[in-house]
Amino acid sequence: MWRFYMEIEQVKNRLASAASMPKDVVIGSSIVNIIGTTEMCVENFRGITEYTDKMIRLQTKNGQIKIKGCRLEIEYYITGEMRITGKVRMIEFSEGGCQI
Amino acid sequence: MIDEFLSYMKGYVRVRVEGDSVERFLNLCAYHELSSWELRKDMDAVLLTMSIHDFRKIRPLARKTKIKIRIVKKCGLPYFTYRHRKRTLFFIGLILCIGLLKVNSLFIWNIHFSGNSQYTDEMMLDFLKKKGVSVCMLRKKVDCPQIAKELRNQYDKIVWASVSVRGSVLKIDLKENEDMICESVTEEGKSVKPTDLVASCDGVVTKMVTRRGTPMVHEGDEVKKGDVLVTGRIEVLDDNKEVINYQYCQADADIYADTELPFQEKIGRYYDERHYTKKKNYQLIFRGKKKQYKLGIPCKDQPMSETYYHECFQQLGEHLELPVSFGIMEVKFFDKTRKKYSPDEIRMLLSEDFERFSKDLREKGIQIRGNSVKIHLYEKSAIADGMIFVNEKITQKADTEIITIERKKADESVGTDDGNTG
Numbered sequence: 001m002w003r004f005y006m007e008i009e010q011v012k013n014r015l016a017s018a019a020s021m022p023k024d025v026v027i028g029s030s031i032v033n034i035i036g037t038t039e040m041c042v043e044n045f046r047g048i049t050e051y052t053d054k055m056i057r058l059q060t061k062n063g064q065i066k067i068k069g070c071r072l073e074i075e076y077y078i079t080g081e082m083r084i085t086g087k088v089r090m091i092e093f094s095e096g097g098c099q100i
Numbered sequence: 101m102i103d104e105f106l107s108y109m110k111g112y113v114r115v116r117v118e119g120d121s122v123e124r125f126l127n128l129c130a131y132h133e134l135s136s137w138e139l140r141k142d143m144d145a146v147l148l149t150m151s152i153h154d155f156r157k158i159r160p161l162a163r164k165t166k167i168k169i170r171i172v173k174k175c176g177l178p179y180f181t182y183r184h185r186k187r188t189l190f191f192i193g194l195i196l197c198i199g200l201l202k203v204n205s206l207f208i209w210n211i212h213f214s215g216n217s218q219y220t221d222e223m224m225l226d227f228l229k230k231k232g233v234s235v236c237m238l239r240k241k242v243d244c245p246q247i248a249k250e251l252r253n254q255y256d257k258i259v260w261a262s263v264s265v266r267g268s269v270l271k272i273d274l275k276e277n278e279d280m281i282c283e284s285v286t287e288e289g290k291s292v293k294p295t296d297l298v299a300s301c302d303g304v305v306t307k308m309v310t311r312r313g314t315p316m317v318h319e320g321d322e323v324k325k326g327d328v329l330v331t332g333r334i335e336v337l338d339d340n341k342e343v344i345n346y347q348y349c350q351a352d353a354d355i356y357a358d359t360e361l362p363f364q365e366k367i368g369r370y371y372d373e374r375h376y377t378k379k380k381n382y383q384l385i386f387r388g389k390k391k392q393y394k395l396g397i398p399c400k401d402q403p404m405s406e407t408y409y410h411e412c413f414q415q416l417g418e419h420l421e422l423p424v425s426f427g428i429m430e431v432k433f434f435d436k437t438r439k440k441y442s443p444d445e446i447r448m449l450l451s452e453d454f455e456r457f458s459k460d461l462r463e464k465g466i467q468i469r470g471n472s473v474k475i476h477l478y479e480k481s482a483i484a485d486g487m488i489f490v491n492e493k494i495t496q497k498a499d500t501e502i503i504t505i506e507r508k509k510a511d512e513s514v515g516t517d518d519g520n521t522g
Contacts, residue, residue, distance in 0.1 A: 046127075047123070047126075047127035047130065047131075048123045048126050048127055049123060050123060051122065051123050051126070051139075051141065051146065052141055053140075053141040072141075073138070073139060073140045073141075074137075074138075074139035074140075075137060075138065075139075076135065076136070076137040076138075077126060077129075077130055077135070077136055077137070077139060078130060078133070078135045079130045079131065079133055080130075
């Protein structure tokens with residue numbers, strides 16, 4: 001089942017590349033914009049899994065994004081978009097994930 | 101900035117969210133499009149800010165996720181008005197202020213002209229006033245295309261006019277025909293009477309540049325006041341060098357001559373020296389169109405006092421002068437002592453007067469060659485008297501004498517008479 005899912009994802013990826021379409025729309029990839037190490041903007045995610053002042057874990061369609069740092073604050077949070085401020089030390093991406 | 105202002109106007113709350121599933125609550129808020137900002141972790145809880153409108157919708161979500169919500173701070177205009185609801189005067193003042201602003205914005209408070217060089221603002225303001233356009237008129241009564249049309253019709257030199265209302269300012273942009281200045285001069289040359297240039301005073305001609313007309317004197321000639329220097333009558337000669345007609349024009353020339361100017365200045369040797377006392381009197385003045393009101397302790401009329409008025413004439417915009425003014429009236433008291441100028445002092449004063457007179461002459465473009473001014477001291481007065489030798493322009497306009505020549509029939513066939521014969 002997982003393999004079949006991966007194959008569909010690969011096909012979508014190739015189609016998006018061939019048609020020059022944005023992958024965040026076709027595959028649902030997350031967009032992470034980071035300005036220096038103090039500010040970052042995350043789009044196209046499903047929700048927050050964990051929030052502390054040292055770590056923010058976000059659930060995306062294809063996995064999870066883990067942001068580690070200190071004094072992490074969420075400047076705003078609306079559907080599928082948030083801006084994080086504070087000292088960002090590490091961003092970790094992991095495939096698969098849990099349901100929220 | 102705008103977002104902050106809008107948030108303030110709508111009102112917002114800072115809340116503390118506590119519980120095991122705060123993240124789930126945040127996700128549900130986002131899912132239901134309830135925006136939250138400034139999220140910060142505080143111990144086990146999360147502090148966040150929400151608008152009042154969204155805050156009213158979170159109760160079911162909080163119950164679902166079993167979290168506790170506590171309001172930490174209430175901000176914004178709705179809370180401000182609620183807190184100060186008993187201060188009626190403040191709100192009346194606020195409403196009055198807004199009302200006055202609204203009423204004032206219905207009127208034109210300034211008329212601004214730009215691009216006019218030949219017509220003054222006052223000239224055009226008078227014209228517009230006759231047409232019913234002035235400051236303090238209602239904005240909705242301003243007909244911009246009509247004003248532009250009337251300005252163009254009234255003033256020939258205006259080739260383009262744009263009238264617009266910006267806020268409470270009536271903005272009039274103009275473009276004048278610059279070529280017409282030269283054209284008018286040539287037109288004047290044809291229609292205006294011919295003129296001679298005569299000497300305005302006695303002197304010896306030193307420099308002469310004739311642009312139009314027939315010169316009657318040369319450099320080095322001595323001229324008397326009223327002598328014709330350049331005539332506007334030009335002779336038309338035939339092949340035999342005989343005058344058959346005259347052409348007339350306005351003579352134009354720069355003629356400089358060495359002349360003499362008399363100088364006399366008299367100063368009395370006795371004067372009153374004023375010693376100002378420390379005593380002063382101040383009064384506030386409010387002056388209307390006809391009446392004047394003073395506020396303060398009036399002083400007794402004393403002959404030895406000087407009164408100074410420091411007034412502010414209030415003007416709104418460029419052209420609207422308020423009919424009232426206010427200021428301070430200052431009365432200074434002094435004592436007089438009769439004194440006499442020493443010979444050195446009076447010489448210095450007369451020298452200063454002479455220098456000032458010379459400076460004025462130089463500013464007018466008159467060149468000073470020398471002087472024979474001497475100071476004479478008498479018992480009661482001192483006089484500076486003498487002549488100043490200058491080099492100045494001595495031209496003065498005078499009407500040209502029109503001479504008529506009776507032409508023979510044979511001459512008429514020549515047809516050279518294209519002049520402006522009288």
